[in-house]
Amino acid sequence: MPIQPKKHEMPTQSPEVRAHNFAEVAQGYPVEIALEEAKRCLNCKDRPCVAGCPVNVRIPDFIAQIRQGNFEEAYQIISQSSTLPAVCGRVCPQESQCESKCTLQVRAKMEPVAIGRLERFAADWHNANAAGQPAKPAPNGHKVAVVGAGPSGLTCAGDLARKGYQVTIYEALHTAGGVLVYGIPEFRLPKSIVAREVETLQGLGVDIETNVIIGKTLTVDELFDMGYEAVFIGSGAGLPNFMGIPGESCKGVYSANEYLTRSNLMKAYLDKPHTPIMKGGRVAVVGGGNVAMDAARTALRLGAEKVYIIYRRSMEELPARREEVEHAQEEGIDFRLLCNPTEILGYANPDNPRDPKNGFVTGIRCVRMELGEPDASGRRRPVEIPGSAFELAVDTVIMAIGTSPNPLIKNTTAGLEVNRRGGIVVNEDGLSSREHVWAGGDAVTGAATVISAMGAGKQAAAAIDRALMG
Amino acid sequence: MNPTVTQIEVEAPLVARKARPGQFIILRVDEAGERIPLTVAGTCPEEGTVKVIFQVVGATTEALNHLREGDALQDFAGPLGTATEMNGPERVCVIGGGVGCAIAMPVAQELHRIGAAVTSIIGFRNRELLILEDEFAACSDRLIVTTDDGSYGRHGNVTEPLKEMLTAGEKFDRIIAIGPLVMMKFVVAAAKPFGVRVTVSMNPIMIDGTGMCGGCRITLVQDGQRVTRFACVDGPDFNGYEVDFDEAMSRGRMYADYERHAYEEACSLFRKA
Numbered sequence: 001m002p003i004q005p006k007k008h009e010m011p012t013q014s015p016e017v018r019a020h021n022f023a024e025v026a027q028g029y030p031v032e033i034a035l036e037e038a039k040r041c042l043n044c045k046d047r048p049c050v051a052g053c054p055v056n057v058r059i060p061d062f063i064a065q066i067r068q069g070n071f072e073e074a075y076q077i078i079s080q081s082s083t084l085p086a087v088c089g090r091v092c093p094q095e096s097q098c099e100s101k102c103t104l105q106v107r108a109k110m111e112p113v114a115i116g117r118l119e120r121f122a123a124d125w126h127n128a129n130a131a132g133q134p135a136k137p138a139p140n141g142h143k144v145a146v147v148g149a150g151p152s153g154l155t156c157a158g159d160l161a162r163k164g165y166q167v168t169i170y171e172a173l174h175t176a177g178g179v180l181v182y183g184i185p186e187f188r189l190p191k192s193i194v195a196r197e198v199e200t201l202q203g204l205g206v207d208i209e210t211n212v213i214i215g216k217t218l219t220v221d222e223l224f225d226m227g228y229e230a231v232f233i234g235s236g237a238g239l240p241n242f243m244g245i246p247g248e249s250c251k252g253v254y255s256a257n258e259y260l261t262r263s264n265l266m267k268a269y270l271d272k273p274h275t276p277i278m279k280g281g282r283v284a285v286v287g288g289g290n291v292a293m294d295a296a297r298t299a300l301r302l303g304a305e306k307v308y309i310i311y312r313r314s315m316e317e318l319p320a321r322r323e324e325v326e327h328a329q330e331e332g333i334d335f336r337l338l339c340n341p342t343e344i345l346g347y348a349n350p351d352n353p354r355d356p357k358n359g360f361v362t363g364i365r366c367v368r369m370e371l372g373e374p375d376a377s378g379r380r381r382p383v384e385i386p387g388s389a390f391e392l393a394v395d396t397v398i399m400a401i402g403t404s405p406n407p408l409i410k411n412t413t414a415g416l417e418v419n420r421r422g423g424i425v426v427n428e429d430g431l432s433s434r435e436h437v438w439a440g441g442d443a444v445t446g447a448a449t450v451i452s453a454m455g456a457g458k459q460a461a462a463a464i465d466r467a468l469m470g
Numbered sequence: 471m472n473p474t475v476t477q478i479e480v481e482a483p484l485v486a487r488k489a490r491p492g493q494f495i496i497l498r499v500d501e502a503g504e505r506i507p508l509t510v511a512g513t514c515p516e517e518g519t520v521k522v523i524f525q526v527v528g529a530t531t532e533a534l535n536h537l538r539e540g541d542a543l544q545d546f547a548g549p550l551g552t553a554t555e556m557n558g559p560e561r562v563c564v565i566g567g568g569v570g571c572a573i574a575m576p577v578a579q580e581l582h583r584i585g586a587a588v589t590s591i592i593g594f595r596n597r598e599l600l601i602l603e604d605e606f607a608a609c610s611d612r613l614i615v616t617t618d619d620g621s622y623g624r625h626g627n628v629t630e631p632l633k634e635m636l637t638a639g640e641k642f643d644r645i646i647a648i649g650p651l652v653m654m655k656f657v658v659a660a661a662k663p664f665g666v667r668v669t670v671s672m673n674p675i676m677i678d679g680t681g682m683c684g685g686c687r688i689t690l691v692q693d694g695q696r697v698t699r700f701a702c703v704d705g706p707d708f709n710g711y712e713v714d715f716d717e718a719m720s721r722g723r724m725y726a727d728y729e730r731h732a733y734e735e736a737c738s739l740f741r742k743a
């Protein structure tokens with residue numbers, strides 16, 4: 001039977017419906033479609049997809065198990081390499097990783113196998129059907145501290161716990177998950193799934209201490225005094241960047257971090273939330289990454305009548321995942337490409353300095369751009385078109401233009417080398433300039449993907465094991 | 471302590487060991503609650519406890535005020551922010567306004583402990599709202615209490631005695647002002663002709679308090695340049711001459727409508743209960 005040239009479609013909520021709710025957009029393959037999609041895998045000998053995965057999941061092996069109907073076995077194969085299968089199946093950029101190497105795409109010019117969707121299928125099947133927890137590994141007598149319960153920290157902790165290490169994760173916020181709980185919205189990654197993955201880790205014996213800020217409540221040096229033999233720093237993204245244009249302090253201007261944290265972590269999207277957020281109205285999101293897409297689609301679901309994405313380059317350079325961009329377009333987000341904000345406009349009543357409307361956003365002024373010569377990043381540099389200024393009337397502006405690493409640990413850890421941008425300097429194993437201190441994820445690289453942070457956590461776990469076990 | 475201000479003591483040994491004057495904590499009262507920053511008013515490292523003084527201003531502080539001895543908070547994290555600068559023996563004027571006195575008090579105590587000459591000026595709307603007078607008296611070489619309506623101490627606001635002292639030739643190495651934004655703004659204006667350093671303590675809207683959300687940003691004007699700083703990690707103390715107070719006051723009112731409704735709902739909820 002010939003191979004179907006296209007991936008099996010992912011069932012999704014229709015755009016008109018989902019634009020008004022926070023339920024998950026993509027609903028997952030049913031069993032019969034998963035079985036069909038698994039048949040598309042050629043099970044090639046050289047396994048290029050495995051090399052394309054930052055944590056080297058044995059992809060053809062788990063797909064072979066799905067094809068045979070052994071869904072739990074498929075999950076077990078994934079979980080040997082990945083701490084967070086249900087998360088990765090949803091948020092990994094497979095199109096630029098495993099799936100981009102798929103022989104179907106590279107050699108046969110077909111769509112690749114839907115590896116991500118199958119991974120999610122196996123993980124969801126396990127979460128719905130498998131009973132009980134994996135057995136706690138026998139302790140090896142060594143203690144490791146992990147800073148931050150985000151993707152890199154959870155992965156590092158999981159790998160070490162499976163080897164018998166006694167691992168404690170210190171988390172600054174009140175809930176474990178890092179960007180998976182404060183950043184990525186419910187409609188893309190339900191928080192119950194994150195909680196389930198965290199529980200699995202706790203079942204392995206990982207201790208999670210929330211509300212402990214390393215660099216403040218405790219320092220890295222104190223962790224060693226407490227008997228930890230190694231420390232992994234996965235403290236994540238730090239302070240949000242702003243453009244430095246007039247009006248960014250107006251009421252109604254958010255960083256994407258703040259906007260998403262209010263909605264996701266603090267549950268401002270629910271009815272009668274305790275934590276407020278500006279809902280409805282007209283919203284402009286500045287930036288073109290996945291975070292910008294998340295913010296724009298959150299704004300829509302919070303009741304905005306109009307949502308713009310303002311990005312200074314063209315669709316070709318837009319860094320967000322294609323799937324997210326397509327979903328956003330289907331939902332009616334208005335992409336204003338090759339546009340750059342120059343000023344945020346605020347209300348000012350000339351007759352009444354006490355007018356409560358004073359200082360609230362009324363609009364955003366932009367200029368149109370065209371693409372010039374390639375810059376240092378290899379992308380064509382946007383250049384302003386003279387005389388092209390225009391204004392959009394909005395009440396809320398969300399800046400999604402990146403973050404710089406958090407300064408708290410750097411400032412309190414002597415001998416910890418950081419680069420010009422504040423990222424912790426590490427070698428290929430994730431080892432920092434401090435003995436027995438490893439680091440990974442956004443704290444090292446600046447804003448990147450969940451899976452690359454997991455890859456770094458995994459690498460560091462292996463290196464910590466080599467260092468402590470000789 | 472007075473009809474709207476309450477002091478609580480929280481068992482939090484790690485925070486108690488680390489907290490220095492000027493730092494704050496973030497707490498949540500219950501599972502669905504909001505995260506609010508409150509400044510540490512004192513610690514007892516031996517007992518592992520942290521004192522926090524708060525004024526009931528909204529739904530969360532109203533809920534906090536309904537806790538009873540022995541109840542537990544949902545979350546309590548800190549200490550956050552940088553501690554107030556301490557330089558040993560120097561002449562310092564500590565100015566506290568209203569519930570800001572709760573933050574100013576441990577600062578004055580620490581200054582006194584390390585040998586600084588402390589002049590304290592604490593101001594309140596009226597006699598009923600007076601707090602911490604004895605504590606300030608114990609750590610100040612000189613204490614002036616003011617009330618806006620003249621019902622206790624000097625009639626007027628805190629800037630008047632400050633202006634008088636500076637005009638009379640009194641020398642301070644620095645002034646530390648902690649209170650409502652408008653009070654700190656006027657302290658800065660009063661000190662400016664005399665060139666005395668003024669440190670102010672900013673208390674903007676925050677969520678995480680750890681340098682992640684950026685909601686607490688304030689604008690400083692340094693050499694004519696407007697620069698953004700984050701109160702949670704760069705502050706809460708800032709050079710008063712650089713702070714854009716008008717912007718901070720405006721940003722502080724971002725959720726004013728929402729907060730009023732939430733507070734009214736919380737009050738009616740507690741009345742029913």
